[in-house]
Amino acid sequence: MLTCGRFLSSSAAASTPSLSPFRNLTLSLLRRPHLRLLSSSATASAAAAAVEPDTKGGAGGGAAKPQWKAAIDFKWIRENTDAVAVNIRDRNSAANLDLVLQLYDEYLALQKEVERLRAERNAVANKMKGKLEPSVRQALVEEGKNLKEGLIALEEDLVQLTDKLQLEAQSIPNTTHPDAPVGGEESSVVRKEVGSQRNFNFTIRDHLQLGKELDLFDFDAAAEVSGSKFYYLKNEAVLLEMALVNWAITEVSKKGFTPLITPEIVRSSVVEKCGFQPRAQNTQVYSIDNSDQCLIGTAEIPVGGIHMDSILPDSDLPRKYVAYSHCFRTEAGAAGAATRGLYRVHQFSKVEMFVFCRPEESDKCHEELITIEEELYASLGLHFKTLDMATGDLGAPAYRKFDIEAWMPGLDRYGEISSASNCTDYQSRRLGIRFRPSPADPPPANAKKGKGSSGPTQFVHTLNATAVAVPRLIICILENFQQEDGTVVIPEPLRPFMGGLEVLSPKTK
Template sequence: METIPNYDRWQEVERLRAERNAVANKMKGKLDPSVRQALVEEGKNLKEALITLEEDLVQLSDKLQLEAQSIPNSTHPDVPVGGEESSVVRTEVGNQRNFSFMIKDHFQLGKELDLFDFDAAAEVSGSKFYYLKNEAVLLEMALVNWAISEVSKKGFTPLITPEIVRSSVVEKCGFQPRAQNTQVYSIENSDQCLIGTAEIPVGGIHMDSILLESSLPLKYVAYSHCFRTEAGAAGAATRGLYRVHQFSKVEMFIFCRPEESDKWHEELITIEEDLYASLGLHFKTLDMATGDLGAPAYRKFDIEAWMPGLERYGEISSASNCTDYQSRRLGIRYRPAPPESPPANAKKGKGAGSGPTQYLHTLNATAVAVPRLIVCILENFQQEDGSVVIPEPLRPFMGGLDVLSPKPK
């Protein structure tokens, strides 16, 4: 069979399908046996040609999908251009605490308060894993329950997501599970991955769906464990809980109409800032530069909190507007509602006034990345006697416990 250029494959498949249908229609009713036999042979030849072309088309579509995934989203015109160092401070909240004593980092505090065990975890699982113990378990649960409770008050629906997803969903969300230095754990001999963020399974919850405009925005607050390879990570920031392979996180996610995504991005940032300010943390919000956006993000704001024991600001959350980058790949659209009073000359009939379906915009933001907030709490609220004061908003979720105190030896 003659080789067909790639750009003509789809048209040729459609042509052969039409011919096959025409042959099938000709075979209806009474026919001379010789005519019927000729049509049977023609149909057989068309079927064989279609099988070959359709297999080629599937392979071509897969290659096209991979090529498309290498193209990042466009960027907001106000995004600073350059690397991470070009990012601009949007807001700064609070001040660095002045300590009148020699401070400790969270790693030392955690050991002295018997809150976690990295040595046993290294033997059981490997480096960058940990056991949380005693009050640290209560603190993790408190952070998760507090975040879900506060965000739910803003109209977000709580979710607990799957933590294993298909590789194709990871890719459609803008991540590359099999790229060099990937952060994604792929499961051997399967098409599945461990999630690095609940953004992925929440993004996929309405995959290949057409939603009603009246249902928008859809707002979710999702709890999950997250798994990251941290490929290439090194340095002092890897000490303790700052950079680990497994952690708990509460993630916010919004599906909305395109013209409203900037507004909902502002709401997500405000929720994040209100949460961390209520804990008494000192932090700054950064409008991240183009070189640090990642493939899906049209615009991204990171929040970096002061961690006195580590003597640095550390990222504790981000909020991204991904516009229609993910929804196009995931096949998530909405059908605009018909106008309340259609024009007098509007034609009656199916779909009148509703117009074509449109792709949604998606946004995501971190409410709580548990280990890094534990770092912030231990280091910022440590006392001279080695104890740590629990921020007031978390105390109801810890059975009223307000201080972590050293254990008697």
């Protein structure tokens, strides 16, 4: 499937004005009065510098390197303007499509002008190769100098324009699966429901009360040490976290996933290429001052970057990872009773699944990921529902996303415990991750030609899904499996990972 490039987030990029008309710049440069004649000793070297053939596509000096670039298919965007505009609207994105198209047209025109000047400069250089009268040679020297100066100025403009075009285009969200519900979060559709709410014949405690009685958490000390929304896990809660992590990695590894423990500090550019804005207003990302690094909010980011700027062998696809990491989120704007306790915190442990696959396999891999999630949570005995998320809640990278919400009786509501997203080639176009199909596979129309006879490369598709977000599952286990006497029954699959412990009991004073 051809998508319209890969982009940062649904937040709008800063508005950028157009460059001054480049044709007027070219004419003004080429109409300058001739500079004074060079001395005879300097003429040869100056002439060579002024009219040396342009074989590297640049005039040298002055032009700053552009920012990292996504492989955005601008031609596809321009040919499908109506569809892209509808997608931006349906996803509540603030991307400025009109500005992207305007900048792209300016880019094409400026690029054409640069190529024209390069050709003229090379033509002048070729004329200098023969035997010429001094006056003719000097005229060619002056013409070559003017062309070089004009070319330097235009190439600087081209770099700036390319950066502005990228900045604006990166805010365009991924395309959307045709079956995704259109609308806000309330328009999401229940795809599957497992189990039912437990009927309690006693007063329900929430996880905060249970944690206090079982001596599992310390929020007060953590608030003094680190601030609000931090916590200490204590006693059996530590064993429960380790059990959830080890159980999830063990179960997912059985399905062909390679276990990873990832870096938890990454470059800001990698965060951006995965579709997040680390330095935007109300960002969820912690950035490290005076550096180009951030704390990760999910292992999706370092796993997504593990094959950055590489070509994967076709025989290795799909490549599947299950990664453990700590995650750090600012939770900007989060407040209220619905976020109390462990539900929304700044630091937590998570096990994440990630897949690199061929484009035609991504829908199948998406189904595999959501099936794994459902099997994991069903085996714990949780009541949950799987939602096909509406367009307004997809974020920028996801082509389609399924969320799982589990019943949390102490909070008296469903709470999200996982999501599974198919990002198609949104991230791989930005991260530069391709594969080379086997010769038997026909290349798509937009494939990039490779070297030799091994055929063109294509962008892989990437998918991510939560296996275990530890704090949310601790909430589910404590609140769903609490007993009238204040004990909590440990789900059977976790018991081997907790030394055979079956029940959490209040501490004897």
